[in-house]
Amino acid sequence: MGIAERQEREKAQKREAIINAAEKIFFAKGYENTTMDEIAEEAEYSKGTIYLYFKNKEDLYLAISARSAEIFYEILKEEIDKGKNGKEKLDGIKKAYLRAFLEHPNHMKAILHASRYPAITDKMLNDEITKLQFQEKQQKLQELILSAITMASEDKSSTELASINKEDLLMTFLGGGILLEGMYKHMFDIKDFCEKYYKIKPEDLIKAAYGLLKF
Amino acid sequence: MGIAERQEREKAQKREAIINAAEKIFFAKGYENTTMDEIAEEAEYSKGTIYLYFKNKEDLYLAISARSAEIFYEILKEEIDKGKNGKEKLDGIKKAYLRAFLEHPNHMKAILHASRYPAITDKMLNDEITKLQFQEKQQKLQELILSAITMASEDKSSTELASINKEDLLMTFLGGGILLEGMYKHMFDIKDFCEKYYKIKPEDLIKAAYGLLKF
DNA sequence: ACAGAAACTGACTACAAGTCAATATATAAA
DNA sequence: TTTATATATTGACTTGTAGTCAGTTTCTGT
DSSP: OOOHHHHHHHHHHHHHHHHHHHHHHHHHHHHTTTTTHHHHHHHOOOOOEEEEEEEESSHHHHHHHHHHHHHHHHHHHHHHHHOHHHHHHHHEEOOOOOOOOOOOHHHHHHHHHHHHHHHHHHHHHHHHHHHHHHHHHHHHHHHHHHHHHHHHHHTTTTTHHHOOHHHHHHHHHHHHHHHHOOOOSSSSHHHIIIIIIOOOOOHHHHHHHHHHTTO | OHHHHHHHHHHHHHHHHHHHHHHHHEEEEEEOOOHHHHHHHHHHHHHHHHHHHHHHHHHHHHHHHHHHHHHHHHHHHHHHHSSSHHHHHHHHHHHHHHHHHHHHHHHHHHHHHTTSSSHHHHHHOOHHHHHHHHHHHHHHHHHHHHHHHHHHHTTTHHHHHHHHHHHHHHHHHHHHHHHHHHHSSSSSSSSHIIIIIOOOHHHHHHHHHHHHTOO
């Protein structure tokens, strides 16, 4: 039994090592200009081995995107947790976006770029495990943001926020995510997307998206 | 002289025809899944001919992006012009973004996707003609938005907007453009980008970008 | 020590971007 | 009208890279 566990651990470590090598090359040269041979060389494996751990080039890039999403989530959580009251927590969300882009430009780029590649989107929409992981993260993110909003709207000291509808605010973020190209392929098919993914009426999403551009 | 003019006109028409064919295939199958042979067949030319009109695949896609930017600009102008006062004109900006995404999803996608491809960005940054065209459009867009803001801030009826600093608002849009991935490649290298392109301090841009996420 | 499983390799295949010598067509000159 | 020159077009070819797979090496249990 110990052996099987060790084997699994080693496999995961090798996978990580390949992702590290790939990340290095991808970030330095860009997706299109990176060859699998280069990644293989950097990882000190043959190309065939890379394909034992990842279905194809896009799948490997997806792994980097997933890691990037994790980084963003951690920053978001950290900034929200830092806030002492609702208002501060909401400011934390904005701060997190900016910190993420300034401190981890390549990883944020990876998140935004993931949706470009058909195979990545396909896997996200059709592969059960990937889909579940994605939805789980998505939900954690929503809960985090919603809790900040809830606290802000219950916060007596911030009079202007107290009157704001919680669901509207959440939708603002979801709409914002779509406009920001978030990780979604289907941002463009807004009509379909609303119903399929968020199960809300497009009009409501549009209303929410308007909110994002409010100043 | 008449002949030379006709030749030029025909050349432009052929170019347009190729762009139309390419647009059809790209929008139907996506950039990666489209081959130059397919485009050539749709355009009823040989592949070699396509390369007489466009340097490469990315260059052809850039032409579609440019057309898309034109469409967006027209919608933006239309919605801003529709507004009777400053407040309505500002609302027009938001409406334009949403109309554009709902009515021309593929073209908006083309705008967002252009920055992904190295050769496209390269041409935008290094080819003098492309650069000039891009900056010209950029400026027209800025003027359009700025005029709406100016009018809004001078508008006696909208008390809340009267106090807002014009430059701050403009920067909010520029920052927003960056966050939205606009058409910019260098959105990610924020520090460099601020100084090179807009000649403003990053801190100011960040302040402006915060504004975008304000609710 | 051996058999079978698992991990790994790199030469090979398939496919698509981009090239270019050859060909066809249009224009100008004689 | 004929010929020469310029311009437009072609598609077979070259090149580069993603992805495969038959063969080899290494590990594990008996």
